[in-house]
Amino acid sequence: MSTAQRLQERVPAELLNDAFNVFREASRKLEQQYALLERRVEELNEELAEKNRVMERTRRLAAMGEMAAKIAHEIRNPLGSMAIFATLLERELANDAEKRKFASYITNGINTLDNLLSNMLLFASAPAARLKSVDIREVIEDSILLVSGYERAGGTVTSEFEGHSIIMADGSLLRQLFLNLLINAMDSLDGGAGTVGVSAKVIEEGRGPMLVVQVRDTGKGIPAEELDRIFDPFFSTKERGTGLGLAIVSAVVNAHRGSIDVDSKKGEGTVFTIRIPAE
Template sequence: TSLIEDAKCNFTGVIGLMTDLTKIKNMQDKLKQKENLAILGEMTAVMAHEIKNPLTGIKFGIEYLKTILEDNQDAVESIELILNEIKQLERIARDMTNFARMPNISSEKFNLVQLIEDKIKIHKSEMKEKKININFDKCSDCVNYYGDPYLLSEVFNNLLRNSIESFDNSCNKKNINVEIRFNDDNDTCLIIIKDTGIGIQQENQKKIFIPFFTTKRGGTGLGLPTVQRIVIAHNGALTLNSKLGKGTTFIIELPSIICNE
């Protein structure tokens, strides 16, 4: 800030210079988030390793015990229950490994609209059976995109799965709307997945991206954290809006690495 004086040294005004640090602050926040996720990934990898090592030996031992006790029906049934629990632990360890070993992001041109359409088709029969209506609003400005199609496919598949599982018998309307939109304000591509499901409780919305937090029976709590990690690796952002009894909206914001030729 500088003061303005006239020829007689009287103050006549003030010159002020202001700098918008919003973008810099956002970049710093994203960098800090990436660092935290990297540390968490290393911890998760160690935990997964410590689970898998003894689990392999336990599984072989139980399966051998099953062959010895095959004539004892009660024992075999108990062993089957134990093996099912081991399978659950194996799945948890596998999900932890996948979360920890986030591959390097590839950069290739692909059809973003087609990618999302393919994911919708995969769930089409299940949605038809559950009487869920789905609508896809496409955007001609966001057809061809540069990024990792394999990892982004995992993102859309996971979020669609969450929307499908958000409905219960209390839902009168079962609608899912997927929209791709170009945001002129900050040159980003928005992918919006909105459902009219049961919604998420307010206290859980702050925890939903925390690894291992889950409200689903048998869930590992790594699905949405993995999704968020993939989006952040693309220098994007993932946000959530939800109202209990009204539905949930996930918004993926990706940088405009778009090719329309």
């Protein structure tokens, strides 16, 4: 007699049937679970492949960033010599207004390129502030001088200072900050008449002296819906803008543990207010 026959004799057929049903149900559930697991493994594999693609892209972008920084350095040196000779040329042509104007185009073009390269280098390196004693008045006046012949300049630039002007800050970072704010302010005039004003003062606050600088323009203003995005890298509404200017401004302010506010009315103008601890 076989084992099955002997079992059948001892265990009632119904019970066996029930047991088989339970067994079949359990194995059906197991199969379902298995299919689910298989699908999850497939999903995870896809996710992994996507992550690998992103990582590869990030690696390539980082390499490109490094290369861009190297190229920027390489361009900078000859640009420096060009700037010196263009200035000499302008001096040489002091008595010929027409020719001098053409020479000044070279200087302005060089300044624009230099600003672009500085922004790129700063963006690639996330700047840290090296604090030294600087005369903020000089930094601002230098920046104004640099943009005064700026190719898109239309209006006039005024500046005013209050109180002492020697502070602890990173002069070259601040210069880059003012250049970007001033160029934006000039751009906002769209070649038309208007004014750009810079005011700076050191005030005493609870936590010590604070440098407060305002850069204001009577330009076209910033639409409310764009205000949230102007500090984002690569956000630009200009045909030839890289959108790095205000990203650098914000990085420089952060490097000094300062703050920046913007107040703008479409069609009326914009005020950028920067506060930087001065000690």
